Amino acid sequence: MTSMNVSTPWGIRSAAAGAAVAAALMLAGCAGGAPADPGAVSSTPTGSATSSPPSSPTPTPTAVYKPADASGPAQNVPVPVLPEVAKTETKEGLEAFAKYWFEQLNYAYQTGDMTGFQAMTSPNCDYCSKISSSLTTNYSGERWLAGGKITLPVATTSFERAADGNYQVILQVQQTPISYYQAGGSEYRAASGASNTGNVLLATFEDSAWRVNGLHPIR
Numbered sequence: 361m362t363s364m365n366v367s368t369p370w371g372i373r374s375a376a377a378g379a380a381v382a383a384a385l386m387l388a389g390c391a392g393g394a395p396a397d398p399g400a401v402s403s404t405p406t407g408s409a410t411s412s413p414p415s416s417p418t419p420t421p422t423a424v425y426k427p428a429d430a431s432g433p434a435q436n437v438p439v440p441v442l443p444e445v446a447k448t449e450t451k452e453g454l455e456a457f458a459k460y461w462f463e464q465l466n467y468a469y470q471t472g473d474m475t476g477f478q479a480m481t482s483p484n485c486d487y488c489s490k491i492s493s494s495l496t497t498n499y500s501g502e503r504w505l506a507g508g509k510i511t512l513p514v515a516t517t518s519f520e521r522a523a524d525g526n527y528q529v530i531l532q533v534q535q536t537p538i539s540y541y542q543a544g545g546s547e548y549r550a551a552s553g554a555s556n557t558g559n560v561l562l563a564t565f566e567d568s569a570w571r572v573n574g575l576h577p578i579r
Contacts, residue, residue, distance in 0.1 A: 425471075430545040431502035434470040449565040451519040457570040458515045458529045458561055465491070469508040469538075472499030480571055487575045502543035507551075509536045527574055529561040 412419045423436040446456035464476040474492055481488045498505050514532035521527055527573035558578035563570050 370425050374423050385502075395539075426507035428504055428541075430506075430541055430547075432545075433472075433541075434506075437467060437470045440464050440467055440476065446570065447568065451517060454517050454519060454527055454529060454563060454565075454570065457563065458531065459512055460519075461561070461570075461572055462512055462533070466508075466510050468492075468495055469505055469510070472496075472504065480569070482571055482573045484573055485574050488572065498540060503548065505535050505540050506539040506541060508538040510534070525564045525566075526562040527564070529563065531559045531561055533557055533559050 371534050425437060426435040428434040436476060442460055443456045446460050448455065461477070461480060464480070468474045468477045472495060474495060478492060483489065495505075497503075511534045512531055513534060515529060517527060517529045519527060533555070535555045537551050537554050540547055540549045542548045560574075560576045560578060561572060562574035562576075563572050565571075
């Protein structure tokens, strides 16, 4: 399917290319239960001055995260939480926001739910729209993804606002291989390889919140 190339949106890089990316980054960097049951209250015998001690609260079961595999999609995926610092128009706030944005993208890769990702992304970000379109395809008709975890070894900004209001964040984006499953657990296409690329993220701070306006690979 044509949109699947975007499912590994940053492409595949060799170890040598990873070193080149790191060098480019160095240069560009200069640029959420019910209350527990307390137990039944026992009656006190007539004439008795003693009562039974209260029962200990019953622990609330915790949903256990299970990553996706051939048996089915991921379960109980933790929802990312926006750090307080990421709500500020500061260098630290922008860098924290960029990492949070990719955590929301990770959540979308594991669940197919792009609500959080899209809420902080401009529809004018073409690359972001291609990612959303690909994920929509890969989670339609009882399909799901396994893998594709994104990490950011580098996320830095000089915090200089351009004339158009955008700030740049220089990123090194690494993503693990992705497997593509359909009902029954069979793969409907070959797994993609790992990727390691340099990118520039463009963001503005409007109405007391950051918003991504663009994402571009460093060529």
